[in-house]
Amino acid sequence: MKIKEAQTWAIKKLRESQIEQPEISASLLLAEILSVAKSYLMLNPDQLLTDNQEKKYRSWVLRRMKHEPVWYITKHVEFCDQDFVVNKNVLIPRPETEILIELILNQVKNKKLKIKSPMQILDVGTGSGAIILTLAKQFGDYSSNDSEKSSTNNSSHLSSNNKYYASDISDKALQIAKKNADNFNYRTKILFKKGNLFEPWENKKFDYVIANLPYVPSDKMSELSLDILNFEPKIALDGGKNGLEIYQTFLSQATDHLNKNGRIYCEIGDKQGPNMTKMAKQFFPKSQVEVIKDYGGFDRVISIQNS
Ligand SMILES: C[S@@+](CC[C@H](N)C(=O)[O-])C[C@H]1O[C@@H](n2cnc3c(N)ncnc32)[C@H](O)[C@@H]1O
The missing domain is CATH 1.10.8.10 (Ubiquitin-associated (UBA) domain)
Structure with a gap:
């Protein structure tokens, strides 16, 4: 043939x-x-x-x-120009999530953040590790490429001394995240832990907390395409009633884990900006909250800056 x-x-x-x-x-x-x-x-x-x-x-x-997704068949996918191993135990990293990464990198590059270096960076619900590994790589790359610039313009967030942490409730997902970290040669740069939301991080505070947690409302799960519904892990998608149940618990716990001037970035569903903003204001009343839209004009990321 x-x-x-x-x-x-x-x-x-x-x-x-x-x-x-x-x-x-x-x-x-x-x-x-x-x-x-x-x-x-x-x-x-x-x-x-x-x-x-x-x-x-x-x-x-x-x-x-x-309807098995192409990326589960080939066992790998490209995300932010990097190759990630995936299998049925992890959500396939999406282009929408690249917006989250872009936003963080732009804010760091433009020095919009008043955070001391080195930064403590946590990815909750890490799945394949796509977010934490991309950030670690990007911050590391900037520091080596722009080391002279960094030291003169005091862009100290770009320091490769940042500390990286990642957790997931799924052991099988963590195995894939660790495999990807091995492939990046970053296994020793990231501390991986298993557990529910902030449970693995008792008494620990962070400058950046990033989360792409499940946000599909339970009663909308059946409307997902067969590719997603029949193959991607339900635990990575189902956000409970109204889709924000997990994020509500996440925000209630986050108050004990965010440093002064720290930031939370969460990926959200396309119409969840207003409800998520309300919840963010409830748990972080003095914070600055911003909803960032994707290229299609839909709500995609919420950023919460602690005061
Ligand atoms: C939407 S996927 C995102 C995966 C990856 N961060 C990404 O952006 O591609 C959500 C992830 O959160 C994890 N998860 C779900 N509930 C959780 C919880 N209560 N605590 C920690 N992780 C959770 C799932 O196992 C899954 O890996």
Whole structure:
């Protein structure tokens, strides 16, 4: 079978199974099997697949036809230009979450934060570790690339001496986060702990607390696409009644864990800004609260600055 024939077959099969954008899945899976970029497929339509490649492609397409996400099939995904291992025990890191990262990096770069260095940074509900590893890498990179600038303009937040912490209620998710940390060579830079919200961090305070906790309202879970509903972990998605139950407990505990001038950043659902702001004001009455929208104009991140 040639590349072009394999793709045509896969697209037809995926379309019959109502997979959205079948062309994308067909190309991603084939490119992964051949270890090439997607553009290679277009440039080499007549290349023949080996028997093993064809067999593997057919079995992967069959899995995709049952709505298994491409990234669980290939076992890795790109997030903020870095490769992360994923499996069914972790949420696949989303492009929306990159907004959270961008926001934090911009604020740090623009020195909008009055935090002493080194910073204590916690990621609650770390899943694959995408957030904490990206931040550790970015802060580390800035400090090595801009070390001269850092020392002269006093951008001390960019110091690679920052301390990184991450926790999750799921042991299996933590195993993946640790694997990713190994792949980044960051295993010793991040302290991972298992536990419910702030439980693992008794008596510990942080300058930055970042959380992308479950926020889908329980009664809306059944409206999720089959890719998500049948494959991604429910514990990573279901936010209880109105979607903000876990965040409510999180904020109530966060009051004991945030340093002066510290910040909390949470990813939220597209219409949850007002309710989340109300809750943030209840637990942090003197804080500055801001809802940041995504590129589609929907609520996406809430930032809370402690006074
Ligand atoms: C939406 S996923 C986010 C994963 C990752 N941070 C990301 O952005 O891709 C939520 C994560 O929170 C974890 N989680 C759910 N409830 C939790 C709780 N009560 N305490 C700690 N972690 C929790 C889940 O296991 C899951 O890994």
